[in-house]
Amino acid sequence: MRRVPFESPQAPPPPSKIVAVGRNYREHAKELGNVAPEEEPLLFLKAPSALVLGGGDIVLPPESSRVDYEGELALVIGKTIKSWPEERWMEALAGVCCANDVTARDLQKKDGQWARAKSFDTFCPLGPELVADLDPSDLAIETRVNGAVKQSSRTSEMVFSPAFLLAYISRMMTLLPGDLILTGTPAGIGPLAPGDTVEVEIDKIGILKNRVSTNG
Secondary structure (H helix, E strand, O other), X not given: OEEEOOOXXXXXXXXXXXXXXXXXXHXXXXXXXXXXXXXXXXXXXXXXXXXXXXXXXXXXXXXXXXXXXXXXXXXXXXXXXXOOOHHHHHHHEEEEEEEEXXXXXXXXXXXOOOHHHHOOOOOEEEEEEEEEOOOOOOOEEEEEEOOEEEEEEEHHHEOOOHHHHHHHHHHHOOEOOOOEEXXXXXXXXXXXXXXXXXXXXXXXXEEEEEEEXXXX
């Protein structure tokens, strides 16, 4: 297991795309009144400009009245892959890290599709650093707001495993070095307010910590 700071020369380039997976924990799908997909993953994209590395602020946009945290495991692609075999999935990774799939929940419901709600600037915090040579298939994941635990699960509770997701997504689109796969969030999502501190912690990876602010 190796730790690689994002600003290190050994780190991959910025992502050309951020591919995210919806409803990949059954209890999270249930809390939003949905059913988790069982036959194939539900994919969506976040704008790469939403990325915040390390501890930058999550900025609440004036267009939304409810912005939620979603703690997640992120897979960082390390080489150009297309139709990559599932059994070799670890070979395709530069590493893994924590992510927060920040979501304007009211706009997600209003629009009926997720591009705007998921892609405001600062809506994809990533950190604290890249961890290479770590199998993330069964790790504890927890999200805290102001120290209070809001989400607590294990990555083994995913409907579709990290190995399956990487192979599946690479059949749809060529993945390039630095591209991100956000693997879904456990149950327990909730709103953020100005001044909050939100932490996403994954066992053996570390803690992603961000403060919440407004444009004003």
